[in-house]
Amino acid sequence: MLKLKYFELFRTLAVVLIALLLTMLFILLISDNKLETMRIFLAEPVSSRSHVGNVIELAIPLIFTGLAMALMFRMNLFNLGAEGIFFFSGLVAAAVGIQTGLSPFVHPLLAILAGGAVGSMIAFVVGFLKAKWDANELVTSLMFNSILLGVGLYILNYFLRDASAYTTSSYKIAATAQLARIIPGTRVHTGLIVALLLVVLVYLFVYKTRWGYELRMTGANRAFAEYSGIKTGRTIVYVHLISGFIAGIGGSIEVLGMHPRFDWTALPGHGFDGALVAMLAKNGPAAVVLSAFFLAYIRVGADMMSRYSDVPAEMLAVIQSVILLLVSADQFLKFWKNRMLLKEAQKNG
Amino acid sequence: MAEAVLEMRNITKVYPNGVVANRDVNFSLAEGEIHALAGENGAGKSTLMKILFGMEDPSEGEIRLRGAKVRFRNPQDAIAAGIGMVHQHFMLVPSFTVAENMILGMEPKRNGVMLNLREAVRITEEVARKYNLHVDPLAKVENLTVGMKQKVEILKALVRGAQILVLDEPTAVLTPQETAELFEELKMLKKNGHTIVFISHKLKEVKAICDRITIMRAGRTEGVFPIDAVSEQDITRLMVGRDVVLKYEKDGRPYGKPMLRVNGLTMAGAHGKLVLNNVSFSVREGEILGVAGVEGNGQTQLVEAIMGRAAGAAGTVEVDGTEIGRLDIERVRAQGVAYIPEDRMRQGAAGSASILDNLISTRYKRKEWNIGPLLNRKKMWKLSESLIEAFQIKASGPAQPIGMLSGGNMQKVVVARESDANPRVLIAEQPTRGVDVGAAQIIHHKMLELRRQGCAILLLSADLNEVLELSDSLIVMYEGEIVAYFDNPSELSEQELGLYMLGTKRQDAERIGRARHA
16 A cells, blocks of 8 residues: 555656756757756756745745646546636625725635635536536536636726726726735735645645545545445535635635736636646645646746746747646546446456 | 466456455366356456556466566557457547547548548558458547447457457447347457457357356456356356355244335436346345345345435335335434445445544434534543444554455444444445455344344345345346245255346245335
């Protein structure tokens, strides 16, 4: 059993290592100043307080979406709706955030909860369709992403847009709603604390509560869960509610913590990144933190590299794809293998 | 006897999850014979044939073709060696024509690239004429009857040069007329020197067409016989019998009140045929009621109806006077009903979850297993440890994933979970299928203990020895009906029971009615 656990860990580390080696290979092929470029990519993100700050700032939204995705994947639900919810809930939080006359503690709390509640409601629709009519959650959640972008842009343009701003963006978010910075010299905000707290809560929920147990059993073998008396449809619905809530407050916190105005005119991509984070973490809540920080680290490294060397940041997309491919490939094979074994076992009972 | 064209020697197959599907199996085919392979579901027939066809690797053992050792890595290898397989579920492309299906994977080309359909039609017609199997090359497969599709499958194998043809339950989907036609074709093929493996449950057909029969049970070969040397009863006995004779001491205490009462259960199957026909019986406290019958005679549906999973069943199911037929499973279980399912991998366990998680799935919700919002993991751990000990489950501990256990140990976990919650009613469906004798005995003792405590047990088993030995009374099902009721089954012989199971004999309505214990 221990062996199996280590095997998983090794496999993940191998994926990470291959990705890093590939990055080095690209740099060797492309860069004129190979060693310096490598140094920038690897060391620059941890070279100064503000750069470390960049990594943490980027990791915060990834932890939220990673958690939201990990819950879905654990249930064998391939729901990518965190992307649209992250965007739309950010808009909702901004709409609350631009109001005035609220006190500094109540204001962000209200905005974040509003974003979370809206996220839950949106996810509920997808979950309900899945539980009730077995509508494919991948299709409905992806369609919701488009719908949410369209509706969100409409609301931004017609209700929240500041005509005096140069770009398409909302009115300024009130100072009372903005999240406090917690590390001097960086933009790291209180959202980090919320994120880490949430990781603990999700961990406890999944492994220590009866609802988490229902979730794990439904994910492991739905027929078994049904047979035991677990209402799996209900489980699917509440997992969606929770996952939507997490993605929702993630989007809200990102807007209130990092953006003076709401200015997303396209989906920010954090939701899909969350899928990568969750896969790399093998859907473990604690591992999501590590995996979010790793992704943030290579992101910032690639960003620095494009700024200070001759290798473009787009290279990162290649690296990320390789990671995703390797991680999901072994997931895919495992799933396939298990299914075959199961089929066989059923026949031969 | 003719020379052995194919030999499978000492084949053992263990699947990565520990299921032993074949154990030291020997199988040999003589040139030009029709050879029956008989055995229950799960006896290992499919696995053996999958190994022969290169779909599975044997863990041990070898295959010899005309004396030479061969190894099939995939079906292509097997096809190249002259082995053809007609699967129970046809492997045809419905939207393609017969000719297109025939040449799939070996397409004749024009100018090296273009598909030569005219040649495909010619090939099809040629092989059809040669084997006297008439098909229309240009007909679309989706428009063909089942019998025609089967012909196409056979031709597909023949056109690829099959000398040995494996037919997996070929008559299961055919009408009697189509079956007769198929038999003519098979005899024709035999005359042409082909060797045929005929997998079937239908013993009459096996007797009618086969030369020899190999019988499998629980992953082993039970013997090879010339077909004239064994009767249908012999075959049945060899298929379901058990090497170790079970003997248990049972006290003759009086039964309590009827605890599980089934009244007039009737249910239609997919083809409009009744799969359950007015089934009525009751199980009293402290009684084990056995259900015997050849598989597929309504036993599965009976359990589904009791557990509330069968939609559209008429009739009532009561536990201690409370109607449960329309309740969901959680509520059925709340009535004190426990259920050992037939298929432990599908329903009985979550393979990737720990033994602990598998043991608590029916009671994690109750107050005594929770502290506020959290599960009482410590208490659950203790429970798991004590059950692992009580049932002698071979495992490293409560945290071990159940999927890593052997079939017998996995089944013990299932039985431990179901029997530990003081059930009032236990539905035991094939409780010892595919488990070793030791595990079977532990499971049987547990059932007898529950019986002493006043639990009403419904035992469904294809293992006649088990049914006869454990049951206090017995019903026999045939084609969805109860055809016999016995209140002292230990005095019943397997031969006598077999006649009722095959439907040749049935009791009058009055005697059957005594199963209601009313």
